[in-house]
Amino acid sequence: MKYRIGRVLISEGQLREKVKELGAQIREDYKGEKVIFVCVLKGAVIFFADLLREMGPEVDAQFDFLAISSYGASTVSSGIVKIQEDLSTDIHGENVIIVEDILDTGLSLSYISKLLRERAPKSLEICVLLDKEERRTQPVNVKYTGFKIPDEFVIGYGLDYAGHFRHLPSVHIAEPAE
Ligand SMILES: O=P(O)(O)OC[C@H]1O[C@H](OP(=O)(O)OP(=O)(O)O)[C@H](O)[C@@H]1O
Numbered sequence: 733m734k735y736r737i738g739r740v741l742i743s744e745g746q747l748r749e750k751v752k753e754l755g756a757q758i759r760e761d762y763k764g765e766k767v768i769f770v771c772v773l774k775g776a777v778i779f780f781a782d783l784l785r786e787m788g789p790e791v792d793a794q795f796d797f798l799a800i801s802s803y804g805a806s807t808v809s810s811g812i813v814k815i816q817e818d819l820s821t822d823i824h825g826e827n828v829i830i831v832e833d834i835l836d837t838g839l840s841l842s843y844i845s846k847l848l849r850e851r852a853p854k855s856l857e858i859c860v861l862l863d864k865e866e867r868r869t870q871p872v873n874v875k876y877t878g879f880k881i882p883d884e885f886v887i888g889y890g891l892d893y894a895g896h897f898r899h900l901p902s903v904h905i906a907e908p909a910e
């Protein structure tokens with residue numbers, strides 16, 4: 733393996749606090765409404781499960797999954813976004829929030845937003861845990877952002893290197909193994 737677990741960038745406690753904060757904002761914005769939360773697999777799954785439990789009874793939260801891939805086993809985007817599994821819900825006329833683990837070049841989220849906007853939802857917003865702002869090549873309009881992070885390849889809390897390290901409870905920097 734070319735990378736190993738490096739230093740902690742965001743601790744479990746910081747993640748917990750931020751998820752609560754984002755959850756409270758979304759709950760406030762959508763109280764009394766139905767929202768279809770779209771989890772972008774696989775990386776967002778842990779963030780998604782934590783965030784959705786913050787919705788409480790005030791929001792009629794439903795969820796669905798979209799599987800895409802652009803990084804494969806690399807730390808560099810292939811530049812091609814592939815939909816591997818589409819939603820099973822009709823989002824026409826619904827409030828939709830896309831939940832992603834990380835926004836990097838913006839290729840994945842700009843592709844997904846365009847795809848879902850064509851299905852005419854009532855509203856469409858994005859919630860992203862990590863934002864590597866300086867790497868952006870495609871503009872993406874994000875309503876809910878967790879942390880702005882530096883240009884480092886990160887792992888843990890759902891994020892992988894070649895399928896490894898998703899299970900780590902904190903976000904770490906991936907360190908070259910040599
Ligand atoms: O802004 P971008 O440069 O497009 O990068 C962000 C994308 O990269 C990761 O997905 P990945 O392709 O690694 O799949 P995964 O979620 O299954 O890990 C992440 O979950 C985003 O979807």
Ligand SMILES: Nc1nc2[nH]cnc2c(=O)[nH]1
Nearest residue numbers: 836884885886891892893
């Ligand atoms: N695991 C992981 N996936 C990414 N996809 C885009 N940027 C990253 C990153 O820093 N880490």
